[in-house]
Amino acid sequence: MSDPGPTPTATPEAQLTAPSQLRLEGVSVRYGETTVLHEISLDVREGEFVTLLGPSGCGKTSLLRTVSGFLSPSTGRILLREEDVTAVPPHKRPVNMVFQRPTLFPHLDVYGNIAFGLRLAGLKKEEIASRVHESLRLVRLTGLEDRRSNELSGGQLQRVVMARALVNRPDVLLLDEPLSALDLKVRLQMEEELRRVHRESGVTFLYVTHDQGEALSMSDRIVVLEAGRVEQIGSPNEIYQRPTSSFVASFVGGANVLPVTVAEEAGARTARFVDGSPAPTPAIDLPPGPANLVVRSEEIEVSTIAGGLAATVVDMAYRGAWVALHLDVPAVGVEVRADVPARTARNLTVGSAVWLSWDAEAGSLLAPEDSTPETA
Ligand SMILES: Nc1ncnc2c1ncn2[C@@H]1O[C@H](COP(=O)(O)OP(=O)(O)OP(=O)(O)O)[C@@H](O)[C@H]1O
Ligand SMILES: [Mg+2]
Numbered sequence: 001m002s003d004p005g006p007t008p009t010a011t012p013e014a015q016l017t018a019p020s021q022l023r024l025e026g027v028s029v030r031y032g033e034t035t036v037l038h039e040i041s042l043d044v045r046e047g048e049f050v051t052l053l054g055p056s057g058c059g060k061t062s063l064l065r066t067v068s069g070f071l072s073p074s075t076g077r078i079l080l081r082e083e084d085v086t087a088v089p090p091h092k093r094p095v096n097m098v099f100q101r102p103t104l105f106p107h108l109d110v111y112g113n114i115a116f117g118l119r120l121a122g123l124k125k126e127e128i129a130s131r132v133h134e135s136l137r138l139v140r141l142t143g144l145e146d147r148r149s150n151e152l153s154g155g156q157l158q159r160v161v162m163a164r165a166l167v168n169r170p171d172v173l174l175l176d177e178p179l180s181a182l183d184l185k186v187r188l189q190m191e192e193e194l195r196r197v198h199r200e201s202g203v204t205f206l207y208v209t210h211d212q213g214e215a216l217s218m219s220d221r222i223v224v225l226e227a228g229r230v231e232q233i234g235s236p237n238e239i240y241q242r243p244t245s246s247f248v249a250s251f252v253g254g255a256n257v258l259p260v261t262v263a264e265e266a267g268a269r270t271a272r273f274v275d276g277s278p279a280p281t282p283a284i285d286l287p288p289g290p291a292n293l294v295v296r297s298e299e300i301e302v303s304t305i306a307g308g309l310a311a312t313v314v315d316m317a318y319r320g321a322w323v324a325l326h327l328d329v330p331a332v333g334v335e336v337r338a339d340v341p342a343r344t345a346r347n348l349t350v351g352s353a354v355w356l357s358w359d360a361e362a363g364s365l366l367a368p369e370d371s372t373p374e375t376a
Pocket of ligand 2: 060061062
């Protein structure tokens with residue numbers, strides 16, 4: 001996993017001054033007695049690409065359905081362009097949704113599918129033609145107007161669905177895992193396409209995925225959700241480099257989360273692993289007590305020369321240029337993952353004795369999570 005770096009889609013400074021396009025204020029959502037979203041607050045700026053990232057069942061689709069109006073919040077408000085739309089029915093909201101599995105009308109061709117909503121709205125024929133062609137150009141499907149849905153590839157189908165959503169010129173486009181049904185190669189191509197369509201259309205995107213790679217590569221900002229709550233909101237770089245909870249650290253990029261204890265010793269704070277050995281950490285600003293030390297797998301140096309934490313290789317997975325090592329580290333008490341260059345792994349086999357170290361500044365120390373189990 002490499003540093004995703006700054007996102008190319010937009011300049012965050014420009015966006016922070018852009019007007020608010022979509023705002024959620026303390027939105028909770030229930031299915032019957034079960035609360036699936038807990039007081040979500042979020043401000044999406046005009047033209048921003050914001051991604052909701054979280055594991056299956058955390059409430060991503062429910063949040064999109066609430067923004068589009070198909071679900072009503074039990075508390076809180078939804079504002080579009082500073083206007084309260086909480087009570088506005090779905091068809092009157094300036095938003096459109098793109099679903100995971102694209103569905104087109106089989107009896108209509110591409111043109112007919114894209115034009116459908118505009119015809120229903122009673123637009124003039126010339127206006128419809130010009131808007132349909134503009135959308136087709138945007139998704140690069142010009143020339144395929146006469147195809148039926150069974151004559152399109154998966155990627156093309158997804159583009160038609162995008163064109164059909166964009167032709168309505170929504171203020172906000174809601175995308176629910178639109179790439180998950182595609183195979184890896186097409187998915188990577190479509191990631192690039194989506195970024196381009198976002199840039200060229202200027203439409204605000206609220207995108208849903210459980211794939212951290214997709215979220216990191218496409219978004220201006222990422223909202224990490226867990227069990228119906230916001231865990232962290234930040235740029236891809238912030239989410240990856242400075243996770244504020246061990247959930248975010250391990251969900252995004254699969255960082256190691258190592259239990260430590262912070263103690264006050266002779267006026268200075270130290271962190272120690274479960275066996276009492278000192279843990280390399282940056283300056284400690286947490287109170288004494290249990291804490292989590294987060295260290296990314298690519299930050300861990302693995303050496304066959306004694307020094308640092310003693311470990312044993314328990315599994316090795318070749319990933320081409322690098323190798324993922326699983327290590328048993330008695331001092332730490334949990335299995336540690338290290339991604340090392342293939343050249344470093346050349347002398348290792350399962351069972352090899354090695355020593356681990358990392359730059360103290362590369363880790364981050366987090367307060368232990370309140371570990372109340374989610375009952376709702
Ligand atoms: N119609 C429904 N009635 C009752 N519970 C529901 C309904 N739809 C979803 N849920 C529950 O609400 C929670 C959130 O579901 P949601 O579909 O929003 O999750 P998600 O993050 O989109 O998951 P996935 O990544 O699997 O699509 C889950 O626990 C789910 O079982
Ligand atoms: Mg979903």
